Amino acid sequence: MVTRVFCQTVLHTVSARPLRSAILRLIPRTALLPWLSSRAVSVSEWPLLSSPPRDYSLPNPSWSTEMRRLYEYYDSLCEKEMEGGEKKPGGWGRLPSYNRTLKYAAGGKCLSKLLKEKARLFTRNTEEQGAAFEYVVFMNKSEKRCVCIFQAGHLLEGPPGNVHGGAIATIIDTSLGTLAGYLSGIVMTANLNINYCSPIPLGSVVLIDSVLDKVEGRKTFVSCQVTSSDGSKLHTEATGLFISINVGHLFGG
Numbered sequence: 001m002v003t004r005v006f007c008q009t010v011l012h013t014v015s016a017r018p019l020r021s022a023i024l025r026l027i028p029r030t031a032l033l034p035w036l037s038s039r040a041v042s043v044s045e046w047p048l049l050s051s052p053p054r055d056y057s058l059p060n061p062s063w064s065t066e067m068r069r070l071y072e073y074y075d076s077l078c079e080k081e082m083e084g085g086e087k088k089p090g091g092w093g094r095l096p097s098y099n100r101t102l103k104y105a106a107g108g109k110c111l112s113k114l115l116k117e118k119a120r121l122f123t124r125n126t127e128e129q130g131a132a133f134e135y136v137v138f139m140n141k142s143e144k145r146c147v148c149i150f151q152a153g154h155l156l157e158g159p160p161g162n163v164h165g166g167a168i169a170t171i172i173d174t175s176l177g178t179l180a181g182y183l184s185g186i187v188m189t190a191n192l193n194i195n196y197c198s199p200i201p202l203g204s205v206v207l208i209d210s211v212l213d214k215v216e217g218r219k220t221f222v223s224c225q226v227t228s229s230d231g232s233k234l235h236t237e238a239t240g241l242f243i244s245i246n247v248g249h250l251f252g253g
């Protein structure tokens with residue numbers, strides 16, 4: 001709370017960008033985590049917005065039967081509050097997803113003012129449902145693993161009828177980055193290695209299963225496999241290196 005108030009004060013009062021960055025660099029990453037990480041967000045915790053932001057990871061009419069089936073499967077594994085306030089243990093949790101991560105993270109509204117007003121998260125930049133990246137991430141903290149259910153829309157075409165390699169890299173970066181960020185705080189991608197094994201048909205649903213390999217100081221090593229929804233076909237394999245940064249790094253510090 002103290003950190004949050006401090007950051008908001010700095011951002012409101014310090015207008016010189018280098019000085020602002022320098023001050024923000026002094027704040028430990030871990031202190032910022034609770035209000036920057038996407039898992040800290042819930043609509044009920046966002047009283048500053050006049051209308052709640054759209055959570056793009058919830059089912060919408062463009063989702064295929066397979067996408068819904070997988071969503072319902074992982075959702076059934078999630079921790080749920082039961083009648084009487086007791087929690088049904090599950091180990092899994094669904095991560096909400098907004099089109100301006102920083103703005104909708106609790107307390108991030110002030111930081112987001114420093115960024116371009118029209119900026120949108122690359123994977124959530126169209127309102128046309130089903131056109132591009134339809135995905136939802138389920139996190140298993142104890143297993144240090146996450147599963148992303150991804151349905152590739154028609155705007156992601158590369159080879160005729162199949163998904164563009166850059167779009168595949170994007171959803172891999174998103175999945176691995178979400179896992180690394182969840183486990184290590186604010187991170188940036190330093191390295192991605194991708195092996196494309198078989199094409200992903202447009203409109204199909206795939207699973208991106210990501211795991212933590214190791215953490216060495218500021219370096220978080222993660223890897224993933226992209227498979228068909230029944231797991232029978234391997235489409236892509238990747239490894240990623242994510243480096244923990246101070247928030248000032250995002251502002252040129």
Ligand SMILES: CCCCCCCCCCCCCC(=O)SCCNC(=O)CCNC(=O)[C@H](O)C(C)(C)COP(=O)(O)OP(=O)(O)OC[C@H]1O[C@@H](n2cnc3c(N)ncnc32)[C@H](O)[C@@H]1OP(=O)(O)O
Binds near residue numbers: 038101173191219244
């Ligand atoms: C914020 C809220 C998020 C919420 C979730 C949103 C969901 C969406 C998720 C979307 C996710 C999307 C995410 C995105 O798309 S992030 C966007 C794409 N990434 C970038 O633009 C990053 C650009 N690069 C940099 O900013 C810096 O180079 C970084 C920050 C990466 C490191 O610069 P920094 O000056 O800080 O660190 P350092 O140079 O002292 O190096 C430190 C250590 O790391 C080792 N090293 C460095 N680079 C490499 C390399 N390439 N291979 C192997 N090793 C490497 C290095 O040897 C050293 O090791 P050691 O000597 O200590 O052993």
